[in-house]
Amino acid sequence: MESLLESIPETMEELLVNASRLVKKSKKVYAFSHIDADGITALAIVALMLEREGKSFEWKNIHQINSESILQIEEEVRTYNSDLVILSDFGTGQIDLVKKHIVGIKGLESVIILDHHLPTTDEVISEPVLTPDSLIEINPSQHGLSGSYDLSGSGTAFLLAYFVSQNNVDLSELAVVGATGDMQDYYGRGFVGLNKEIVELGEDSGHLKVTRDLTFFGIHTRPLPYLLQYATDPYLPGLTGAEEASFAFFEDRDIDIKSDGEWRTWVDLETDNKQSVIQGIIQIVLESYSDPRIAQGIVGDVIVLSNRPPKTEMRSAKEFSTLLNACGRNKRPEIGVRLCMGNSEAFDEGRILLQQHRTNLAMALRRLETDGFEEKPGMYIVNDPVTPDTIIGIVIGMAQGSMIIPIDRPVIGISTNTTDDSPLVKLSGRAHKSLIERGVNLKEVFVEVAEQLNISYETLVAEAGGHPMAAGAFIQKPQLDEFLEITSSKLVKYLGMNK
Ligand SMILES: [Mn+2]
Known part of the structure; x- marks a missing residue:
């Protein structure tokens, strides 16, 4: 915890202190956020923070802020008569629109932007606004940090929630899911910077566990053969897209793909079986790729959400973020927000959307292969x-x-x-x-x-x-x-x- 606080640049900390004061002072809040996994988790973090503070609030996902949608946002804020607006995972690139249409609405005292995208223009000097509290923009990229791998939109939202109350430490889970969805660990293996501090905070408080394991998608949910058949990162020549070969791969190694008639998943495997599978995969990769780093990436940091139900998409940061992306991409981001907030019906709906999402992706890829x-x-x-x-x-x-x-x-x-x-x-x-x-x-x-x-x-x-x-x-x-x-x-x- 201390190392997290120490890692936040002073200028950014000042803004967080100020913003948390405004959150506590507010009575009616409207929160808007982006529709991808990072935006959805950011919004869930903000909503849970507000709920726990006993505020009246409304929230909404917006596909993106542009000259059209800003009018809709303006209308909603006026109608709801809110005194605080929070924008997460967007806002920096659209700050001129925000100033023009949102800041200064009657009864609205403050706007807080929690973003990590870079500004669209080089001129970062903003013209004076009505009062110092009327617009607070918190963005790691304006404090010498990278918004691509140090901190995501949900991470920025988490910092605000954590400054409002340290009881919000459990929301570190959602921050890590959002950062995963944003591929902030893509630049190297594992998280760095404030992302890493948030992961450690989540570990120390018993919400997250970082394990070294197979980095493939689906280790908690996919039946074993499909883990290989649908592997795309990396593509496994001879296995990806090849159903029979993927089944034979396990047969050759005497690994049961079912137990008591139920599909086994990767996390069900004993250590020696895991090792023989990993060796087999590495061999294929070394034979097919000239870059040995690809083989090294097969095993890496895998983040487990230890308090979430086993063998569900919510158990791993990677699968959780995919579930949320599926909600957003199917134009139902609100289901993602609700499931993050603990609604079990929303979770069931989300899984159906994930299934649809996979079908849509598979169909689009097939069209691409043909056309x-x-x-x-x-x-x-x-x-x-x-x-x-x-x-x-x-x-x-x-x-x-x-x-x-x-x-x-x-x-x-x-x-x-x-x-x-x-x-x-x-x-x-x-x-x-x-x-x-x-x-x-x-x-x-x-x-x-x-x-x-x-x-x-x-x-x-x-x-x-x-x-x-x-x-x-x-x-x-x-x-x-x-x-x-x-x-x-x-x-x-x-x-x-x-x-
Ligand atoms: Mn983002």
């Missing part, structure tokens, strides 16, 4: 009018993870199947970490291209944001081709390509 992708200078393009904008990013990420699309260039997915029949086209970009190491920053590219177009058309034609390895943009249809052209020429420069 293929386009090759452009500096990038690959997936143009799929069927795949919804909410999952296009995951699909292109999985396509690269499972080698359907090569990883030597960023891949950009185009989706016209947008939420609410919006006239905008959604672009989703993914860059493999080897490209990030070479200096590729997709978020920067998208934001620069959007700004360039907005200036040249003298109106808002594109909005962009995200992270170096995973970025997104919304674009007016007529400007789509131009956006892609400029992006392509910028990426060619980044990659040092001459074609």
